[in-house]
Amino acid sequence: MKIKEIIVVEGRDDTTAIRRAVDADTIETNGSAVSKETLLKIKHAQEKRGVIIFTDPDYPGERIRKIVSDNVPGCKHAFIAKRDALPKNGRGIGVEHASPAVIQEALKEAHIMNETLHEEISVDDLIDAGLIGGPRAKARRERLGEMLRIGYTNGKQLHKRLKMFEITQKEFAEAINMILQEETDA
Known part of the structure; x- marks a missing residue:
């Protein structure tokens, strides 16, 4: 290649x-x-x-x-x-x-990474998904970064990275649902 x-x-x-x-x-x-x-x-x-x-x-x-x-x-x-x-x-x-x-x-x-930031996923969405603050937040962010191919970020940087890569609400929701399903199956 x-x-x-x-x-x-x-x-x-x-x-x-x-x-x-x-x-x-x-x-x-x-x-x-x-x-x-x-x-x-x-x-x-x-x-x-x-x-x-x-x-x-x-x-x-x-x-x-x-x-x-x-x-x-x-x-x-x-x-x-x-x-x-x-x-x-x-x-x-x-x-x-x-x-x-x-x-x-x-x-x-x-x-x-697109530097033109647009608001689709809010910080409240991240909190609701358990990606900021909480016992499993770091592991969930790590898995989300893998699934969306945006790399690992800390809680402060996640929001910016999602916007920079123009991750849609739909892509975000699907990834979060898969992460929660994996946790349930584990």
Whole structure:
């Protein structure tokens, strides 16, 4: 599978994992302190071929994603679930631990975050669905992020992420119903 866009990753091990899964070029940020030089490279890549941001499903990965997308508009975003980013030894979390199939699927599903915010799903909807505050909120947000392919977010960021990806009320309701059904079946 050949990827036209250049993939922004955190480090060398991520590049190795990406190249095991697909034929693609990468730019490594080398950590969450993304340099001006790296941002200039990413801007140039976006102008020439397009960019997919593919960072780890953790706080530093989300920080890098935000820095890059704030500085380079129009990038696509690829996400993997935390459970798919865990190493066999249980230490750390990262794209480098994902299987080639998981990486291929995430890249196939990569999409652009729309910065034109529109109100469809309210904060009250999130509270009513048990996604903010409550004993199962974090697990539900994690599962929702997987199902809607928008990545994991904390309670504060979930509302913005749903709007940025233009998740409809219908998509949201269907995902929540599935999550609640899974909980009932468990």
